[in-house]
Amino acid sequence: MVSETSFLRRKIPLAISVFVALAIHAPLLIMQLPLRTSYDANFHIFFASHYAQHWFEPWNEKWFAGFSQTTYPPLVHQWIALVSRAIGLDEAFMLVMLLAVILIPVSAYGFARLWVDERAAGYAALLSVFAGTVSFLVYSAGQLPTVLSCTLFLLAVTYFYQWAHAAEWRALLKGLALSLAAASAHHVTLIFGSLIFALPVLWLAMRDRREEGASANAVLGRALVFGVLAAAGIAVVLLPYWISIIQHPIKQVPIPHASRSNLLMNTNIFINYLIVPYGAFLLALPFIVFKGAGHRRLRPLLLAFWFTFILGLGGTTPLPHWILGRAFEILTFERFTLWAVLLGLPIVGLWAEELIDRYSWKAAGGFAIAAVATISLAMGWLTWSPFRPTGGLDVSAVVEFLNRDGHDQYRYLTLGFGNALPKLSTYANAGSVDGEYNSARLLPEMTNYGAAQFTTAKFFGTAGMESLKMMLRHANHYGLKYIFVYDAYYEPLLVFTGWRQIETFNQGAITAWVKDDVPPAHKIISDARPAPWEGVLWGILPMASSVVAILFLILLPDRRLARIGNLLTIPAPEPVYAPEVQP
Amino acid sequence: MKASLALLLVMVTAALIALGWVQSGGVTSHEISAARTPEQAVEALMADVEAHNWNRAYARLADTGTVEKQDFIRDLSGSNGSLRTYSNLQSFTVWPLHATDEDATVRVRMTWSSAIGPMDDVRDLHLRHAGDVWTIDWPKPNFPKVPPQVIPVNYLRWDVIGRNAGDEWGVENVDTPNVRITSMNAIDRPEGLVLVGEVVNEDTVPAYVSVNATLLKPDQSTLDQESSFDMIAHTLLPRQVSPYRIDFPGMRIRQVKSVRMDVKSLLVPASADPVIAVANQKLGKDALGGNVLSGDLLNQSGQNVDIAQVVAAYYDANGKVIWVSNGYVDQALVPDFPVPFAVNIPKDIAPKVESYHLVVNHYSRKNG
Amino acid sequence: MAKMHSLVFVPALALSLVSSAQVPTLQVPARLIAGQAFTIPTHGQGEKTFYLLGPGSVVKRTVELGTEVKVTGAEIAAAGRYLALSCGSDGCSGTDFFVLPGDAVKISFLLHPSRVPVTAHNAINATAFVFDQFHNPVLRPVTVDFRVLPKNGPAFTKSVKTVQGVAWSEMSPAAKEGPVKVIATVGEQEEPRVIQQVASEACNLRIKARRTSKGVEVETDPVRDCHGNAVPDGTIVSVTAVDAQGRTTVDAPVKKGIARTQLPIHGSATISVASGVAIGNEIKL
Amino acid sequence: MTLIAADFGKLGRSTLMSVASMLALAILAPVLVAALRADSIPAVKLNADQIAPRAIEELTGRNVTRDYAYAWRDLAAASESARADLLNDYFTGFAKDKLVRRIADQQKTGVRIRYIDHGHNVRALFYAPDGGEMQLVDNAQLEIEIRDGSKIIYREKVNQQYLVLMTPGADRWFVRSLDQLADHP
Structure with a gap:
């Protein structure tokens, strides 16, 4: 049992958690680890590079013979583009990623404070730094927009609570601005995450209001105001995005993704999408379920956690398919693990508080070991994983080839480059018929087959190779003259369809192939090209939403509230709960 | 309430996971793995081959003494850089041909996803009932054994020296090869309009050749454009003739006013080696009753050919090209060892075929 | 072509300066040749901005009035119409003038085709474009000599006058294969090109066959065209054998005038040969 | 929530202010309209x-x-x-x-x-x-x-x-x- 005055009974200041996040992640990001180990870092840098050169022109000729960047909310990419003017693209990505990572404990703390006391929230914040899913999303997935958007939404719902519960207009402004910024950062988080985070908080605000003896109807009314304003704001800020998805709803043949499979059918996938993202968090599952079920206050949080956890299991259960329908085939499910962890952490913080009070240093040590083991597993998995991204491939020789002697008058294709393709596209002037963003693909050679990219065609079996063959068949139409091969698997197809090897790069690891009769590329007319006014909106509103959010946070300081509801707490010396939350 | 909600969540989760397991085929795969019937035994073997689980696949064979494990693997996964080494088993279909209590014959059609597209391989497997399970008699594969020998490389190759970017205009003085389309025939097929014919290199240097066709509407605007793609020998040596076929899926001949043919030729480096003889060509039927042109490919040079492709033109009694088809060979061509091939011919075309002409394309990794 | 001489150039060059304040125009020499430096005198006092705009250059510099504006040869290297403008606070004044090409000293020579069958009549085409040292086309008629130097046979020369800077001629190849050198000359400038006269279709294609342990070895007689020229090495000869097993074909390349191949057949067979559209003899074994 | 605000303060308002200023500058950057290439074709x-x-x-x-x-x-x-x-x-x-x-x-x-x-x-x-x-x-x-x-x-x-x-x-x-x-x- 820990005494009242023990060091272990003190709350952990948020600054400590932020510092720990910095201490762990800053060196790794300075080393630019995600560029070598993650799947999507190059992709986001590629998007950012376009904004760096054409801020108000969302039509990008470098992929898919032209595609619209309004198919992906731009905020993160525009921030990278902006910062890149001072420090370069790769470094800018790392800096923005570091900002997002630092915001995780901040948002975890803010969200946990709605449910539990300061000390438990402090534990939740600190543990969030070590969460396997954070490292997984940062270093393995490279999903910066997911991470940033999630943290912004978490912050937004804390203000949403404050507005709904106490009618604090400053909170309304800040919550709205943060919601718009979060929506501008990531669309999937906007569509699915916002409800998952907001609904339990709405329930909480109504409950707290009732316990104070006031009517919950006012809370509902204010929530409605918030919802309407947020929806209107998001509709305007992301208008070009809505136009693009209404004009071109995703109708392509579903593309297989491991996160959509039954995790129990394959050991590596099981480790990749369950063990690594959750780590020791899995040990806390029984406590989360029983503690969450045991307290009325925590039940909505538990249900949101459970729902998100089940979604994160992908195709292991049929529930995601039932709920999402066709969207199930479009989404990837690793992001749900981050939401599940952030939703579960307040209860884990409570558990930590209880165990530390009861077992003192032993419990603290246990949590420390579990936390370090979790992040270590996630980092170690970068090496042990059989799924290896190729983002670290040196493509400088290919860039140099494409940028000389008029080679950029033609389009190109890579085979076997995997996620080094966006790196090549970032620096090469020529355009490719391939690309790494499934939702922006409109070329029938891609959408009529169940393969994601030409560069990874072989991993999609017959569908992939047929898709690639169809594109090679239409090489003349697209001005596709050059193919760069980093996997000899594709060479026979090229030889039999009339391509000829002309150069080798990287000591023979990459070969360049040419089809001599291909005419120079011409622009492919597409009705997906946004109107100029959309480009102007796209260049101003999302970025403005984040600026406004920052300004509101600075200029409208929070008022000190007497309390927020009836926080769940672990009073000393007996491990019992506050009377109002006794079962 | 506390216990009931927790219990409910646990039970619902367990039920969902169980349902997911059933839906993902977990139960079926468990049953198949038991190999209680001949079909299950072959399906289990194929599932192991698909997963590259060679140990378990080999363990399903009846008499492992007759087939070495390495030979078994080599038989299925290929060797010598053959097309099979660029392939993965994508799917399979199994159906019984004959069964008693003691033995059975099962036909399996393996569809391989390969570097040049899907390929089918049909095999009839004999099985034996041993205890509770059925095991498979895998036929001993017949791999080429080439005696050590020296085969002189005596054929020709051509190199092309490119002009420099800084050269004056007019200095370049090597024209593109002179190639000519000698025949073209438009055929309406159920899958669309098909153009077939032949092209000859009339020059004295090798030519890279690609035949493109544009279908024109009555107002001379473009209806569709396609190319010969892999239905042609792209590199033609002097006086060499190649069939070509251009497919226009979904098009009908009545939609087309005229066709603009465009043969592109370019001077490219080439080699006259290897020379591949096509022996014992004959029209016949395959195991599934389809019409095929079959024969043997014989590599007459000393260098292995990893992957060979046969492109065949079929003529009617008037000498007109009525169809062109191609087929890839999934075994490597080692020197002087015949490798069988078969090229499909549509059922309605086969009776009209009076004659045919084949060319062989090839790929070897060593030469890129 | 003769009508090209009657080209009438439209001289209307309507110069209308924006400036309302008209000042005396710049005085430029009447006749200028590309690459020749010249000066433009100026009058008055103060500074002005001088502009020279031509087909291949734009010059802008501040000039002291009363001094001469020096224009270098490089600044008028491109022939064509130039504008000289002088601008100050009171507006702009200026004039236009033509820079003509210099003497013909360069030639771009195109000789096609690079390989010509010996039977192709008038198939050789020689075209020459004549330029001055700055690649301005020389439009005055000049004589271009095409000297033809066959490997076997007498040399001869064809002289052609240019029309609008172009001279061209057609020639027929000799009956014998081999390279022929053609040199285009204008003034001191010579541009040589070489084309290959090559054999035509194979003629009287014949094969002979003998049995060996591996099957039947088939060999052609030396493959020649109807003029007796050997077809180039690498030419494909298709050998076809029909026996009880079916048909066997080999595309064999000619090497040192002869195509040779091994047919994996053992029983009686009929063997035929073809090269392109030329068909040879048939033998029965 | 008070704590959150306080902690934001600890994170450094001056940093946030400078970031905001940078942003504002960027938004006003002179890249409003890219020069469009004339598409009219002469006769x-x-x-x-x-x-x-x-x-x-x-x-x-x-x-x-x-x-x-x-x-x-x-x-x-x-x-x-x-x-x-x-x-x-x-x-x-x-x-x-x-x-x-x-x-x-x-x-x-x-x-x-x-x-x-x-x-x-x-x-x-x-x-x-x-x-x-x-x-x-x-x-x-x-x-x-x-x-x-x-x-x-x-x-x-x-x-x-x-x-x-x-x-x-x-x-x-x-x-x-x-x-x-x-x-x-």
Whole structure:
């Protein structure tokens, strides 16, 4: 049992958690680890590079013979583009990623404070730094927009609570601005995450209001105001995005993704999408379920956690398919693990508080070991994983080839480059018929087959190779003259369809192939090209939403509230709960 | 309430996971793995081959003494850089041909996803009932054994020296090869309009050749454009003739006013080696009753050919090209060892075929 | 072509300066040749901005009035119409003038085709474009000599006058294969090109066959065209054998005038040969 | 929530302020509207009645007319924006070299040349027997405006003759030589 005055009974200041996040992640990001180990870092840098050169022109000729960047909310990419003017693209990505990572404990703390006391929230914040899913999303997935958007939404719902519960207009402004910024950062988080985070908080605000003896109807009314304003704001800020998805709803043949499979059918996938993202968090599952079920206050949080956890299991259960329908085939499910962890952490913080009070240093040590083991597993998995991204491939020789002697008058294709393709596209002037963003693909050679990219065609079996063959068949139409091969698997197809090897790069690891009769590329007319006014909106509103959010946070300081509801707490010396939350 | 909600969540989760397991085929795969019937035994073997689980696949064979494990693997996964080494088993279909209590014959059609597209391989497997399970008699594969020998490389190759970017205009003085389309025939097929014919290199240097066709509407605007793609020998040596076929899926001949043919030729480096003889060509039927042109490919040079492709033109009694088809060979061509091939011919075309002409394309990794 | 001489150039060059304040125009020499430096005198006092705009250059510099504006040869290297403008606070004044090409000293020579069958009549085409040292086309008629130097046979020369800077001629190849050198000359400038006269279709294609342990070895007689020229090495000869097993074909390349191949057949067979559209003899074994 | 606000404060308002300032600067950055390339194509009429020694095929005539028009569109856009890269599509050889030099001079001096194109009457004179070169005379009706910075220093309407040499590329005809003709050549 820990005494009242023990060091272990003190709350952990948020600054400590932020510092720990910095201490762990800053060196790794300075080393630019995600560029070598993650799947999507190059992709986001590629998007950012376009904004760096054409801020108000969302039509990008470098992929898919032209595609619209309004198919992906731009905020993160525009921030990278902006910062890149001072420090370069790769470094800018790392800096923005570091900002997002630092915001995780901040948002975890803010969200946990709605449910539990300061000390438990402090534990939740600190543990969030070590969460396997954070490292997984940062270093393995490279999903910066997911991470940033999630943290912004978490912050937004804390203000949403404050507005709904106490009618604090400053909170309304800040919550709205943060919601718009979060929506501008990531669309999937906007569509699915916002409800998952907001609904339990709405329930909480109504409950707290009732316990104070006031009517919950006012809370509902204010929530409605918030919802309407947020929806209107998001509709305007992301208008070009809505136009693009209404004009071109995703109708392509579903593309297989491991996160959509039954995790129990394959050991590596099981480790990749369950063990690594959750780590020791899995040990806390029984406590989360029983503690969450045991307290009325925590039940909505538990249900949101459970729902998100089940979604994160992908195709292991049929529930995601039932709920999402066709969207199930479009989404990837690793992001749900981050939401599940952030939703579960307040209860884990409570558990930590209880165990530390009861077992003192032993419990603290246990949590420390579990936390370090979790992040270590996630980092170690970068090496042990059989799924290896190729983002670290040196493509400088290919860039140099494409940028000389008029080679950029033609389009190109890579085979076997995997996620080094966006790196090549970032620096090469020529355009490719391939690309790494499934939702922006409109070329029938891609959408009529169940393969994601030409560069990874072989991993999609017959569908992939047929898709690639169809594109090679239409090489003349697209001005596709050059193919760069980093996997000899594709060479026979090229030889039999009339391509000829002309150069080798990287000591023979990459070969360049040419089809001599291909005419120079011409622009492919597409009705997906946004109107100029959309480009102007796209260049101003999302970025403005984040600026406004920052300004509101600075200029409208929070008022000190007497309390927020009836926080769940672990009073000393007996491990019992506050009377109002006794079962 | 506390216990009931927790219990409910646990039970619902367990039920969902169980349902997911059933839906993902977990139960079926468990049953198949038991190999209680001949079909299950072959399906289990194929599932192991698909997963590259060679140990378990080999363990399903009846008499492992007759087939070495390495030979078994080599038989299925290929060797010598053959097309099979660029392939993965994508799917399979199994159906019984004959069964008693003691033995059975099962036909399996393996569809391989390969570097040049899907390929089918049909095999009839004999099985034996041993205890509770059925095991498979895998036929001993017949791999080429080439005696050590020296085969002189005596054929020709051509190199092309490119002009420099800084050269004056007019200095370049090597024209593109002179190639000519000698025949073209438009055929309406159920899958669309098909153009077939032949092209000859009339020059004295090798030519890279690609035949493109544009279908024109009555107002001379473009209806569709396609190319010969892999239905042609792209590199033609002097006086060499190649069939070509251009497919226009979904098009009908009545939609087309005229066709603009465009043969592109370019001077490219080439080699006259290897020379591949096509022996014992004959029209016949395959195991599934389809019409095929079959024969043997014989590599007459000393260098292995990893992957060979046969492109065949079929003529009617008037000498007109009525169809062109191609087929890839999934075994490597080692020197002087015949490798069988078969090229499909549509059922309605086969009776009209009076004659045919084949060319062989090839790929070897060593030469890129 | 003769009508090209009657080209009438439209001289209307309507110069209308924006400036309302008209000042005396710049005085430029009447006749200028590309690459020749010249000066433009100026009058008055103060500074002005001088502009020279031509087909291949734009010059802008501040000039002291009363001094001469020096224009270098490089600044008028491109022939064509130039504008000289002088601008100050009171507006702009200026004039236009033509820079003509210099003497013909360069030639771009195109000789096609690079390989010509010996039977192709008038198939050789020689075209020459004549330029001055700055690649301005020389439009005055000049004589271009095409000297033809066959490997076997007498040399001869064809002289052609240019029309609008172009001279061209057609020639027929000799009956014998081999390279022929053609040199285009204008003034001191010579541009040589070489084309290959090559054999035509194979003629009287014949094969002979003998049995060996591996099957039947088939060999052609030396493959020649109807003029007796050997077809180039690498030419494909298709050998076809029909026996009880079916048909066997080999595309064999000619090497040192002869195509040779091994047919994996053992029983009686009929063997035929073809090269392109030329068909040879048939033998029965 | 109070704590959150306090902790934001600890994170450093000055940092946030500087980030916000940077953002504001970026938003006001002078990249509001990219210069759009004019897509209007000049009118070109081709007369090939006097061509020699080889007649021109109908399709070739159409292509030459189209590509010459595109070349003038690009020449106008390149001269107005001083962007040599716009010449890559339809110019080659001496014509491109000269124009690239002139545009480099334009970039140095700040002079911009604007062509308002009123059409081209083109006569084809020479078409090589092998189809490798075509010579044309173009009677172009142009308005030319010359600016130094924002100031218009010269404007004229002119009928100008050009001697044009075009050569075929992979999918188009390129302008290889484009020379103004004087009345006394």
